[in-house]
Amino acid sequence: MTSRRRWARNALVGALVLVAGWGTAGWLVVGAPDAVAAESTLRTLAAARGLRIGSAVNAVPLRQEKGYRDKLRYEFNGVTPENAMKWSQVEPVPGQYAWDDADAIVDFAEQSGQMVRGHPLVWHSALPEWLTSGSFTDEQLRAILKQHIEDMTTRYAGRVGAWDVVNEAFNEDGTLRPSIWLDRLGSGYIADAFRWARAADPAAKLYINDFNAEWTNPKSDALYALVRDLRAQGVPVDGVGFQTHVTTNSALSQLKATLARFAGLGIDVAVTELDVRMPLPADDTKLTTQATVYRRAIDACLAVARCVSLTVWGFTDAHSWVPGAVPGWGAADLLDESLQPKPAYTSVHDGLAARDFTGTAVAVQSGRCLDVPNSTATGGVQLQQYGCNSTGAQRFVYNRVGTKTYTITNAQNALCVTVANGSTGNGAAVLQSPCAGLAQQKFELYKVVGSDQDYKLAATHSGKCLRVQDDSTADFARIEQWPCQTDPAAPSKQVWRLTAAPGHP
Ligand code: XIL
Numbered sequence: 001m002t003s004r005r006r007w008a009r010n011a012l013v014g015a016l017v018l019v020a021g022w023g024t025a026g027w028l029v030v031g032a033p034d035a036v037a038a039e040s041t042l043r044t045l046a047a048a049r050g051l052r053i054g055s056a057v058n059a060v061p062l063r064q065e066k067g068y069r070d071k072l073r074y075e076f077n078g079v080t081p082e083n084a085m086k087w088s089q090v091e092p093v094p095g096q097y098a099w100d101d102a103d104a105i106v107d108f109a110e111q112s113g114q115m116v117r118g119h120p121l122v123w124h125s126a127l128p129e130w131l132t133s134g135s136f137t138d139e140q141l142r143a144i145l146k147q148h149i150e151d152m153t154t155r156y157a158g159r160v161g162a163w164d165v166v167n168e169a170f171n172e173d174g175t176l177r178p179s180i181w182l183d184r185l186g187s188g189y190i191a192d193a194f195r196w197a198r199a200a201d202p203a204a205k206l207y208i209n210d211f212n213a214e215w216t217n218p219k220s221d222a223l224y225a226l227v228r229d230l231r232a233q234g235v236p237v238d239g240v241g242f243q244t245h246v247t248t249n250s251a252l253s254q255l256k257a258t259l260a261r262f263a264g265l266g267i268d269v270a271v272t273e274l275d276v277r278m279p280l281p282a283d284d285t286k287l288t289t290q291a292t293v294y295r296r297a298i299d300a301c302l303a304v305a306r307c308v309s310l311t312v313w314g315f316t317d318a319h320s321w322v323p324g325a326v327p328g329w330g331a332a333d334l335l336d337e338s339l340q341p342k343p344a345y346t347s348v349h350d351g352l353a354a355r356d357f358t359g360t361a362v363a364v365q366s367g368r369c370l371d372v373p374n375s376t377a378t379g380g381v382q383l384q385q386y387g388c389n390s391t392g393a394q395r396f397v398y399n400r401v402g403t404k405t406y407t408i409t410n411a412q413n414a415l416c417v418t419v420a421n422g423s424t425g426n427g428a429a430v431l432q433s434p435c436a437g438l439a440q441q442k443f444e445l446y447k448v449v450g451s452d453q454d455y456k457l458a459a460t461h462s463g464k465c466l467r468v469q470d471d472s473t474a475d476f477a478r479i480e481q482w483p484c485q486t487d488p489a490a491p492s493k494q495v496w497r498l499t500a501a502p503g504h505p
Pocket residue numbers: 082083167243273321
């Protein structure tokens with residue numbers, strides 16, 4: 001069982017305990033047990049939200065530097081070998097594997113409770129010389145590739161949770177990248193690679209991974225079409241990895257939409273190699289900008305339920321590939337060269353800790369928005385549904401006051417959504433009143449399984465759900481509380497699409 005599935009199962013068990021009596025099919029409690037300790041690290045915060053936060057690992061400092069090992073273990077619950085599983089490293093001589101570095105990383109991860117993302121099985125780069133300059137027939141090359149995939153996946157079966165099976169298969173214009181594999185085996189090498197990997201390790205999640213696909217462009221479209229077509233043919237592609245090597249100039253404005261778009265194919269998505277480089281030397285302004293870019297990345301992943309992991313490509317500027325790869329650029333990681341947190345670290349930490357959000361609530365059965373009628377009254381105003389119109393009357397702030405419990409405050413008048421008089425009766429009015437921390441002003445958010453933003457909102461004092469009276473589709477219909485609908489066959493009733501809700505608990 002992957003950790004993600006394990007988490008989902010634990011959360012579901014939690015849901016059964018916490019909302020015993022609810023039909024559980026189709027509903028999932030919003031919060032995993034809170035792991036926010038006094039000293040919260042990236043990994044404790046991420047774990048509490050069902051997310052893997054990982055880092056690329058360099059085998060040299062892993063061996064030599066205690067500080068590096070400690071930070072890696074403390075802050076991350078996932079690792080990707082930066083180079084140690086690349087073909088040129090693991091098989092420098094045909095048939096003679098050099099497993100030491102890869103084994104060291106996998107051993108460390110196992111001792112540290114971290115999931116390993118194996119990287120990469122098929123790539124145009126980092127190939128051993130014997131392979132690129134050998135004179136093999138096409139058939140021999142195909143057999144060599146199959147053998148390599150089987151050797152890698154078999155050795156680490158049960159220890160590597162996900163593999164980047166195919167890495168960087170595309171050109172920027174969306175055509176397939178020329179490589180020994182494409183040139184000699186044809187485009188079918190991609191499907192073959194996934195099938196061979198699945199056959200050798202049925203449990204590992206299998207990814208295709210690339211860069212510059214984080215926004216809509218020909219490459220991203222081509223990757224999307226390929227994954228869609230492969231899956232239609234039954235090729236076992238489980239996920240898409242977005243490398244996300246970017247600069248402080250990147251707005252990452254389309255990352256969330258891109259992750260959601262690919263997740264719509266019914267697959268997992270992941271940010272796999274995040275770093276945010278800047279022109280050297282670093283200064284405070286650049287570091288602040290960098291922090292906002294990191295925050296956008298973590299927020300994007302958190303907003304998409306199927307974004308299962310975010311991995312940074314190295315966590316300290318002391319061991320980043322950037323200055324070597326892009327001369328004049330660097331300072332791309334979360335910690336500085338002395339392993340001290342940079343503003344980027346703080347912003348990722350804050351992003352993982354944050355739960356509050358502001359947005360509209362759309363009644364799914366009617367498509368209309370939760371709405372405060374025109375009124376200057378400071379209390380007692382009955383809430384209604386009304387056609388969504390982007391005004392402040394329909395914008396609400398959700399403040400997290402417990403693991404899955406929120407107050408809901410209108411952004412315009414700062415009054416709280418309240419069940420009238422703390423009534424526990426069916427049909428009790430839901431209205432506006434001054435926020436006073438009352439149980440009838442706190443709502444538990446229960447997320448619809450498989451959705452990013454669809455929730456039921458149950459008042460904590462009554463356990464009853466907010467709904468539109470009689471599930472009406474008309475403007476001005478009043479909002480009331482009603483026993484929570486548990487019939488999974490009618491899932492749209494009492495369901496609110498919270499447009500800004502975090503995809504992860
Ligand atoms: C990089 C490593 O970080 C460097 O140490 C190495 O010299 C070259 O490869 N995309 C990938 C990664 O998929 O494997 C690359 O890693 C960075 C770009």
